[in-house]
Amino acid sequence: MVDSSRLTFDPLGSVQLVATIDEAASALRHDLRNKFGSVRSAEYYIRRRLQSTEAWQAEPRLEELSGVIRDEIRVANELLDQRRRLQHLFVAAPSRIDAAECVRRAVACTRVASDCRVEIEQHAEAGNVVADAAELTLAVRCLLENAIEALGESGVVYVRARLETASRYVIEIQDAGGGIQPSQRAMVLAPFYTTKPERAGLGLNIAQRIAERYSGSLVFRDVAVGTIVALELDLEATDA
Amino acid sequence: MGFQSTSQQPTAERRLSVLVVDDDAKFLLSISRLLSDDVEVTSAASAERALELLKGRSFHVVISDFAMPGMNGSELLARIGKLPEYTSCLLMTGSDSYKPRGGEARHYVLLKPFDPERLLRLVKELGRVAEMKRSVKVMGDAISETRIKSG
Numbered sequence: 001m002v003d004s005s006r007l008t009f010d011p012l013g014s015v016q017l018v019a020t021i022d023e024a025a026s027a028l029r030h031d032l033r034n035k036f037g038s039v040r041s042a043e044y045y046i047r048r049r050l051q052s053t054e055a056w057q058a059e060p061r062l063e064e065l066s067g068v069i070r071d072e073i074r075v076a077n078e079l080l081d082q083r084r085r086l087q088h089l090f091v092a093a094p095s096r097i098d099a100a101e102c103v104r105r106a107v108a109c110t111r112v113a114s115d116c117r118v119e120i121e122q123h124a125e126a127g128n129v130v131a132d133a134a135e136l137t138l139a140v141r142c143l144l145e146n147a148i149e150a151l152g153e154s155g156v157v158y159v160r161a162r163l164e165t166a167s168r169y170v171i172e173i174q175d176a177g178g179g180i181q182p183s184q185r186a187m188v189l190a191p192f193y194t195t196k197p198e199r200a201g202l203g204l205n206i207a208q209r210i211a212e213r214y215s216g217s218l219v220f221r222d223v224a225v226g227t228i229v230a231l232e233l234d235l236e237a238t239d240a
Numbered sequence: 241m242g243f244q245s246t247s248q249q250p251t252a253e254r255r256l257s258v259l260v261v262d263d264d265a266k267f268l269l270s271i272s273r274l275l276s277d278d279v280e281v282t283s284a285a286s287a288e289r290a291l292e293l294l295k296g297r298s299f300h301v302v303i304s305d306f307a308m309p310g311m312n313g314s315e316l317l318a319r320i321g322k323l324p325e326y327t328s329c330l331l332m333t334g335s336d337s338y339k340p341r342g343g344e345a346r347h348y349v350l351l352k353p354f355d356p357e358r359l360l361r362l363v364k365e366l367g368r369v370a371e372m373k374r375s376v377k378v379m380g381d382a383i384s385e386t387r388i389k390s391g
Contacts, residue, residue: 026336030307033334034264037353041270044356048277077353081336186312212339 011109012141015134019206026209027191029080036073043069092132094214096236099169100124102133103161106140110148117154120144124161127169128236131214136233139210142203143173143229149196150177150227169233176226185220207231255280256367257298261290261316262305262332271303274356279363287311291319298325300367306333317347326373328366 010016047066050056056063103124112118129136140159147157157175164170180188187193189208194201207229208218216233256279262268263285272281282299284290288310290302302320304313317329329347332354348366350359 029336030334033352034267037332037334038264038267038270040353041267041274041356041359045270045273045277073353184310186315187309190307190309 010111011105012134012138015138016206019135019138019210020200020202023191023202023205023209024200027205030191032080033077036077039069040073043073092135094130094132096128096130097133097136098126099129099131099136099171099233100126100161102131102136103140103159103171105133105137106144107159109137110141110144112148115153116148116151118148118151119156120148120159121156122159122161124159125163127161127163129169129214129216129233130236131210131233135210135213139207139231140171140173142207143171143231146203146229147173147175147177147227149199150175152177163235164232167235167237169235171231171233172221172228173230174223174226174228179223179225180220180227182220182222189218204229256300256364256371257282258301258303258363258367259284259290259293259299260303261285261287261308261313263308264305267305271359275360275363278360279367287313287316290316294320294323298323299327300370301328301330301363303330303332303363306331306338307335321347326370326377328370330362330366 043066047063050062101124103122107120107122110120144157144159151157155176157173159171159173161169161171189204191205192201204218211218211231211233214233216231219230219232221228221230258275258279259282260268260271260275261284262271265285268283268285272283275281279301282293284293287304287308290304294302302317304316306313313331313333317331320327320329331347331349332352333349334352338349338351348362350362
């Protein structure tokens, strides 16, 4: 089977590449911090136990090497934190945009495998938010592609974008797939989680990261059949 | 994965009890060993396992990782916050994008990798806070009972 989407120009390709690298790097930083934490705690325990022994007094290199472990962990962690210096390469400058336009663009460039009969029904109400248009479009597309995968070979994905309250804009993506149990929701949001071996398992993470970057959130909403994933954003504040 | 280890050392005074929750086995081991000289440590490899343990007994402090498969640390600590007996909660995370979400219970947050001595100090302080709050509640309940009887 050939995925036709890979043969055509993808207007979000570069944005998706940057978002994927950013997400994968974030997961790596998280895992490394865990490892640093384990080593640091282990070093502390060993040092504390040895400090009261004759061996510690007789062998000054034990203290010296213990210090090397602490220093190297500290430096390695500082190197990880230095990625903030590169943040401007990954984060676009937000501006006032119409979220509905992002929804329409996302629907237009969502990739559907050629042997699938999947339709996307959209209703997008205008609403101004402060975000980067390409990133928000990518976030919606990630959710759409996730929903399409949940459907299998055929079905309909619904996109509803509307002003939920006077200050809140919500983009809901609903599929009629197998659904996600509340207890599984945290698991599917773990980086690299996927039921499809050919996928990276970062789509929901990318959407969540983009939502949170613009003070929004990604939430699951209860539904009888399938899944509703909602991207909630603050509407741009207007002067009274 | 789901080992559970308890380290207890007899001391003259009652030791603080701490439950550590993390899906990373090596991290769980190292932090449990780190704390075990000063407090009684029980470990759990998941939030679900932690809730099972909490059905059978209480802890002064629960320390939980944030990102875990299944229920995450924030949800776990929010549930613990609703238990009848006060339990101090501490969340650990190595995520650079962690942000407390609206509606979450209040708890202390430590970013990994943290200074082990700082963790020890914090755990002891949180343990004492739990003991104090529990004592105050017992006294309050006793006063209420006395009033009802005398009224």
